[in-house]
Amino acid sequence: GAVVSQHPSRVICKSGTSVKIECRSLDFQATTMFWYRQFPKKSLMLMATSNEGSKATYEQGVEKDKFLINHASLTLSTLTVTSAHPEDSSFYICSASGVIGQPQHFGDGTRLSIL
Amino acid sequence: DAKTTQPTSMDCAEGRAANLPCNHSTISGNEYVYWYRQIHSQGPQYIIHGLKNNETNEMASLIITEDRKSSTLILPHATLRDTAVYYCIVGLNDYKLSFGAGTTVTVRA
Numbered sequence: 173g174a175v176v177s178q179h180p181s182r183v184i185c186k187s188g189t190s191v192k193i194e195c196r197s198l199d200f201q202a203t204t205m206f207w208y209r210q211f212p213k214k215s216l217m218l219m220a221t222s223n224e225g226s227k228a229t230y231e232q233g234v235e236k237d238k239f240l241i242n243h244a245s246l247t248l249s250t251l252t253v254t255s256a257h258p259e260d261s262s263f264y265i266c267s268a269s270g271v272i273g274q275p276q277h278f279g280d281g282t283r284l285s286i287l
Numbered sequence: 288d289a290k291t292t293q294p295t296s297m298d299c300a301e302g303r304a305a306n307l308p309c310n311h312s313t314i315s316g317n318e319y320v321y322w323y324r325q326i327h328s329q330g331p332q333y334i335i336h337g338l339k340n341n342e343t344n345e346m347a348s349l350i351i352t353e354d355r356k357s358s359t360l361i362l363p364h365a366t367l368r369d370t371a372v373y374y375c376i377v378g379l380n381d382y383k384l385s386f387g388a389g390t391t392v393t394v395r396a
Contacts, residue, residue: 176330178330204382206383206384208386215374215386215387215388215389216325216331216384216386217386218383218384218385221383263328265330265331266330267330267331267384269382275321275333275336276333276384277333278330278331278332278333279330280329280330281328281329281330283328
């Protein structure tokens with residue numbers, strides 16, 4: 173079946189560094205990809221929607237300059253957490269959709285820990 | 288999108304059917320019911336979705352009441368690997384999924 177690959181699965185870095193997370197659709201063309209954030213014992217919160225070749229649409233309260241999203245091809249979207257701080261520590265999950273109406277497919281998430 | 292209400296948690300016996308309820312009394316006529324689950328420390332996994340008719344696939348069955356105000360996800364033979372948080376989501380499509388708290392299902396041997 174359709175697979176979405178997310179990399180890295182876990183990253184630990186110092187405060188102030190920038191971290192890039194990749195989301196790839198392996199066997200289908202993803203016209204739309206979504207980025208979610210999940211804090212411990214909480215549900216997933218949508219951060220932004222990215223469409224290939226255009227600017228991402230951010231949800232209210234999500235800083236676009238803090239969370240840079242690039243969707244340069246139909247199989248790859250990246251999320252860069254810029255100048256990360258401890259409060260950015262979270263579980264980041266991407267999903268991809270090829271055709272509206274077909275189920276989204278999720279990556280296995282990236283656990284980001286900022287020291 | 289319409290909101291959903293699910294029990295916070297459920298325990299199920301291994302090998303027995305697990306019936307997970309979901310209320311969506313404000314669902315509109317063209318909104319689907321989607322079910323996803325999230326096993327600990329993994330991304331959500333699609334299970335099933337439906338509009339009006341009952342649906343069945345290799346993972347589960349979805350029973351939607353005639354007035355569409357509630358539905359039940361049925362896992363026919365629960366295994367320990369079915370322990371997860373199950374999310375019932377209602378929307379026109381799954382373009383922008385709005386995850387609630389879900390039901391934490393624990394399958395016990």
